[in-house]
Amino acid sequence: MASSLTFHPMEQFTVSPLFGGHEVHWYTITNQTLWMAIGICCILLLLVIGARARALVPGRSQSAAEVFYSFVHNMVRDVTGEDALPYFPYVLTIFCFVFFANTLSLIPTSFAVTSHVAVTGLLAIIVFLSVTILGFVKNGAHFLELFWVKSAPWYVRPALAVIELISYFVRPVSHSIRLAGNMMAGHAVMEVFATFAALIVISPLVGVFVTPLSLAAITAMYALEVLVAVVQAYIFTILTCVYLKDALHPSH
Amino acid sequence: MNPELLKMGAYIGAGLAGIGSGVSAIGVGYVAGNYLSGALRNPSAAAGQIAYLFIGMAFAEALGIFSFLVAILLMFAV
Numbered sequence: 001m002a003s004s005l006t007f008h009p010m011e012q013f014t015v016s017p018l019f020g021g022h023e024v025h026w027y028t029i030t031n032q033t034l035w036m037a038i039g040i041c042c043i044l045l046l047l048v049i050g051a052r053a054r055a056l057v058p059g060r061s062q063s064a065a066e067v068f069y070s071f072v073h074n075m076v077r078d079v080t081g082e083d084a085l086p087y088f089p090y091v092l093t094i095f096c097f098v099f100f101a102n103t104l105s106l107i108p109t110s111f112a113v114t115s116h117v118a119v120t121g122l123l124a125i126i127v128f129l130s131v132t133i134l135g136f137v138k139n140g141a142h143f144l145e146l147f148w149v150k151s152a153p154w155y156v157r158p159a160l161a162v163i164e165l166i167s168y169f170v171r172p173v174s175h176s177i178r179l180a181g182n183m184m185a186g187h188a189v190m191e192v193f194a195t196f197a198a199l200i201v202i203s204p205l206v207g208v209f210v211t212p213l214s215l216a217a218i219t220a221m222y223a224l225e226v227l228v229a230v231v232q233a234y235i236f237t238i239l240t241c242v243y244l245k246d247a248l249h250p251s252h
Numbered sequence: 253m254n255p256e257l258l259k260m261g262a263y264i265g266a267g268l269a270g271i272g273s274g275v276s277a278i279g280v281g282y283v284a285g286n287y288l289s290g291a292l293r294n295p296s297a298a299a300g301q302i303a304y305l306f307i308g309m310a311f312a313e314a315l316g317i318f319s320f321l322v323a324i325l326l327m328f329a330v
Binding site: 075078079170173174177178181231234235238239242 | 303306307309310313314317318320321
C-alpha cells in the first residue's frame with residue numbers, strides 16, 4: 001500500500017537531461033543548466049536592464065539594484081579594506097550568482113543549483129586559486145608570513161605553521177561544503193515533511209493528525225530556508241572577502 | 253574481510269561522526285550568545301560587528317562540516 005506513494009528525499013537533486021536521453025556529457029543541457037541560466041537571466045534583468053535608467057532619483061528596480069551594489073561594496077570595504085575595491089566586481093559576481101541560485105531553488109519544483117558540491121566546489125576552488133596567486137603576485141615571498149605567526153613565542157611557531165598550512169588548504173573544502181550542505185539539508189528536510197503531508201491519501205485516520213502538523217512544519221521550514229538562502233550567500237561572499245584580506249595583508 | 257562487517261563498521265563510524273556536527277553546533281551557539289551579550293552591553297556598537305558574528309559562526313561551523321563530510325564519505329565512498 002505504502003509502496004505506491006514512496007518519495008525519496010534525495011531524488012530532487014538528480015541531474016537529468018532536459019531533452020531526452022539519459023547520458024550526461026559536458027555539453028548536455030540538464031535541469032542544472034536550465035536553472036543556472038534562469039539565475040543569470042535574473043541577474044541581468046536586475047543589474048543591467050533594471051538599472052538602465054540611471055536616474056538621479058531611482059525607480060523601484062534601480063533601487064533594488066543599488067541596494068545589491070552598495071551592500072556588497074560596503075562589505076568589501078569594511079571587511080577587506082579600501083585597497084581591495086579593484087576586486088569588488090568579482091565579489092559582486094559571486095554574491096549575485098549564489099544569492100539568485102539559492103533563492104530561485106526555493107520555488108517549488110525548481111532545481112537547487114547550489115546543493116551540488118560540483119557547483120560550489122568550482123566556485124570555491126576558483127576563489128582559492130585566484131586568492132593564492134594574488135597573494136604571491138602582490139607580496140612575493142612575504143605571502144608565506146601568513147603561515148609564520150610572528151606574535152606567537154618562537155617555540156610554538158613551527159607547530160602553528162603546520163596548523164596554519166592545513167587550515168589554509170582545507171579552506172576550499174569548508175567553503176564549498178558549507179553552502180552545498182546547507183542547501184541540500186534544508187531541501188531534503190522539506191521533502192521529508194512533504195512525504196508526511198501526503199499520508200492523508202494513504203490512511204485518512206492517521207493523516208488527519210499528521211498532515212496539518214507537517215504542513216505547518218513545511219511552512220516554518222520554508223521561512224527558515226529563505227533566511228538560510230540569504231545568509232549562506234552572505235557567508236560565502238564574506239568568506240571570500242576574508243580570504244582576499246589574507247592575500248593582500250598576509251602578516252599577522 | 254567480511255564485506256557485511258565492513259559496511260557495519262562504516263555505518264557505525266558515520267553515526268559517530270554525527271557527534272561532531274552536534275558539538276560544532278555548541279560552538280556556533282557560543283559565538284551567537286557571546287555576540288548577543290556583547291550587543292546588549294553596548295547596543296550602539298552591535299551593528300558594526302555583525303560581519304564578525306557571521307565570520308565566527310562560519311569558522312565554528314567548518315569543523316562540523318568536516319564531520320559531515322566524514323560521515324558522507326563513510327556512507328557512500330567506503
